[in-house]
Amino acid sequence: MTTRYSKDHEWVSLEGDIASIGITKHAAEQLGDVVFVELPDGGKSFAQGDDMAVVESVKAASDVYAPISGEIIDSNQVIVDDPAKVNEDPEGAGWFVKIKVSKPEEFDELMDEAAYKDFIA
């Protein structure tokens, strides 16, 4: 399993053709306390860059864009019921959705960890 990062601060972990997606630790810190998460229903398809989910902190609402194209096969109800989980463990238990990837080549264009670290530095 490898993890890559988008310029919009999502992480993507790819295992076979299934990608787990969430927001990065950096994004969670910038947002502050998350109080609301809206996730897409299973079966919905997104192209890379589409509005896919909504995350709101006390301060503001932000869109989460699909970092990779594909179809939603699972979404994390834990963060819908307890949005604070996004802050507690953004790159683990605070994952957003799992996607069946339709354009695997998009994954390779995302940043690796070193490049993302430079990007947010």
Next chain:
Amino acid sequence: MTDQAQTSPLRFLPLHEWHMRLGGKMVPFAGYEMPVQYPLGVMKEHTHVREKAGLFDVSHMGQAWLSLKEGIGEDGAHEKIAAALETLVPGEIQKLKPGRIRYSVLLNDQGGVEDDLMITNPLGDDNRGRLFLVVNAAVKEQDFALLQAKLGGVADLTVWESRALLALQGPQAAKILAGLVPDVANMPFMSMLEADIFDSKAMISRCGYTGEDGFEISIAANKTEALAQYLLDHEEVAPIGLGARDSLRLEAGLCLYGHDMTPETTPVEANITFAIGKRRRQEGGFAGAEKILQQLRDGAPKLRVGIKPQGRAPAREGTEIQSLDGQTIGMVTSGGFGPTFGGPVAMGYVDEPHTESGTDVYLIIRGKPAPAKICDMPFVAQNYYRAKK
């Protein structure tokens, strides 16, 4: 407060470096660089104020003295300056006693609200004929220009540039500040006293913008850090940024000027008729009185109300409000998540006849109707100090 375009460079608060040392995340606000949050984060800062005490730097706000041109200190001088100011505000100022504070609004000729402000009648006979004003940062220059233009014939307006303003808010605020100034313990809500602290003659007002008991302390700008550090050295005190200031006042049902109240809304529409004095309702004699008194008699066409989304999604400023049959009936002017309330809360304007508490409405959030109810405010009970009898 309005979000004005930044044509001039940002101004810095006297405590700018201190905020930076505390890890404050600085953002532009009302022309100043201000801390929006500290490392604690908005949610915990909010809760800290409700449970203990929080320290806010509100030095961006405008502090000014309105003084009679002639006759300061004479018998009747207060009534004269109060009568002059009463031409622009609907509050009862003439009967405001020395050491007492009144919340009011500056009005335009259409009865719209140019700003909300605190008006204090200072202590001491030799101060008769002076009023101390605290106004919002974003509109302070235009407030001062309005006061000068309208009252310049009888009064002088002196902006107090050399002062800073700190707020200590929360259930433990009185106990903490009493360690420095014992007399604050029994001060009535909306009163002011003076105290020599840190080589400055400070004005301590029991008021605030959180719904909690607390104080606003006007002090010489160059003594602010000593006071701020003294207060912060108490373990019950945490520094609080603009983010929590906004969620606290929203839960308390208090208006944010420029959002929940504008030059296009009257104090009747804004649902703050408590700021219109009884005598003033009979006599009028203030800017926009005709419209405001007519609305008091007949009701206003729209009203600021509390709104409780029934789901979990917060409704932000600008969210359209619809009746159940899909007609547009208003707009959210402030909204977000209430950490103490434990869910989303909002306020906004709705047209008659949809203003009654309990009315079901829809909020159009990201294009979809979300059910909500009109409700009474505050969302969290106000916890102001009441003197023990």
